Amino acid sequence: MKEVFLKACRGIRTDYTPVWFMRQAGRYMPEYQKIRQKYDFLTMCKTPEIAAEVTLQPVKVLGVDAAILFSDILIPLEAIGLKVEFIEEKGPRVSPNIRTVADLKFIGELNLEKIDFVFEAIRILIKELNVPLIGFAASPFTLATYVIEGGSTKEFLNTKRFMFLEPEGFHKLMSLFTSATLKYLNEQIKTGVHAVQIFDTWAGILSPFDYEIFVKPYVKRLIESLKTVPVIYFSSNTAGLINHLKELNSDVLSIDWRIDIKDATDLLKDQPLQGNLDPLTLLGTEEELFKRAEKVLIGARGAKSHIFNLGHGVNINTSVDKLKKLVDFVHEFKFMEG
Template sequence: MNDTFLRACKGEKTDYTPVWIMRQAGRYLPQYRKIRADMDFLTLCKTPEKAAEVSIQPVDILGVDAAILFSDILIPAEKMGLKLRFLENKGPKFGNPVRTLNDVKKLRVITPDEDVPYVLETIKILRKELKVPLIGFAGAPYTLATYMIEGGSSKNFLTTKKLMYAEPEIYTSLMEKVTETTIAYLSAQVIAGAQAVQLFDSWAGSLSPSDYKTYAFPYAARVVKALKQTGVPVIYFVNDCAGIVDLASAADSDVLGICWRIDLKKAVSTLKGRASVQGNMDPCLLYSPKSTIEKEAAKILKKGAAARGHIFNLGHGILPDTPVDNVKFLVDTVHQKSTWKQQA
């Protein structure tokens, strides 16, 4: 097995910089769109053979150094008791969002073997077929809770913040259940065969640094601490992280994933060798000419070289109409331009 990704997570020497891409199994790939033409998104997530197939596609097509489980961060929330739908071109919607203490009391902490057997079966299939490491994942408690409170995506998270500030008992009760579920969910993924896990805090940047420290960080840190006990590398991805990278690093994850809004050199300096770093090309750069992609990739590789370990990635998920040829070019460029490590 190619374990370059795992070694970079642990800060061990690698011959080149490993690369994978958030949302690498997705709509930009014609092979994915062909499968999606026959089934809706949620059905695909819950069909292990097909979910495994789309998880493998970017490994075969792009040559990335890790696969990530094809699923969705909202799957656990559905099994906690919310009615989840994915509306075409509108995203996820919960029919019964969490707004009251009674709503929270109705939720339950999931039992993964019983509630999400299809996720665990997908992992088992992938482990038999992959020759690169498999990453499991979940939404960080704050990010998952925002969807559960808002009833879907949000531009300003007003309902979440109203609950957070005005109804702290409700907010805290919800976060406790979400945190317990997230720990159980990720732990089950590791038992099923995931060789690393990523915690997505996609909306952490919606909070001020002080609010992040109070309302989001403690719960994410609990998940990281619990998962580190499994022995697999834990990646904590924090979107819009420029103002909170130092706080986020205190979660003590093996890898801190960062967005493109912070200079990688600054992030590496802030980490002071406490963790490896993952990132951080702007996804929009993949629409650029290849000469620009090559130049920007080289800049990121140079800055990442000072880190304990560097995993090349985008600063957020790849966009749906990204040219596949440009993505393949990026992966090849990262591999070719980081082979200097062999002589280091």
């Protein structure tokens, strides 16, 4: 198995910069679309052979240095007693909604047997892959936002109302989701994943004060309990939380494009970094793409180690050919001496 990604996760400088992409297994690939025409999204997630096939597609086509399991951050919710649906053009729907402390009665203990299809997909992939496999889960807070709001939102009105009206109840919810997420990720690790990524997609909606109170303790507990494999923490729109992020003690900190990676390396001493190209850069010219990729690579040179990635997931409109050229560019990039 190629070890360059895992070496970078451990803070070891590598001969070339490893690269993989969030949502690299997905809708922009013709191979994915052929399967998607036959099955709905949840069926794909719940059928181990299909999930494994989709996970393998970008590894074969792009030549990335790591695979990430094809699944969804909301999958564990069914294992705690909630209902999850994916509606075309509207996105996920979760029910019942948890908006008061009284609603916590709807949340049961995570039943791993209900989501064994996730672990079966991992078992298949471990036999097939020649690169490390990344498992993942939503952070307790990001998971909570979907459960409270019932799906995607821009305002997070119900989340913040619960947080500010019943703070103790919100802490109980966070504690429940931390325990469930820990159990879920530990089972992925036990089954064979080589690293895990925690997606805190909506952490950026919070002030530094509220992040410190309502999110940070639970993320720290999660990270500290998962140290048997490298742990990557990804958050979006959190440049204003950087002082808290550097105290999480994640093996790798994945940052988005809203902070210059050179500034991040200066602020995050001795921290392996992942990121942070704007995904929509791939919709422009190759000249502009490579110019910005070079800026990321040079800017990250001062980090303890660096894994090249996007600041968020691959956009559906991305050209497979252009993404492959980006992988080659990153792999072949040579730093000037001096």
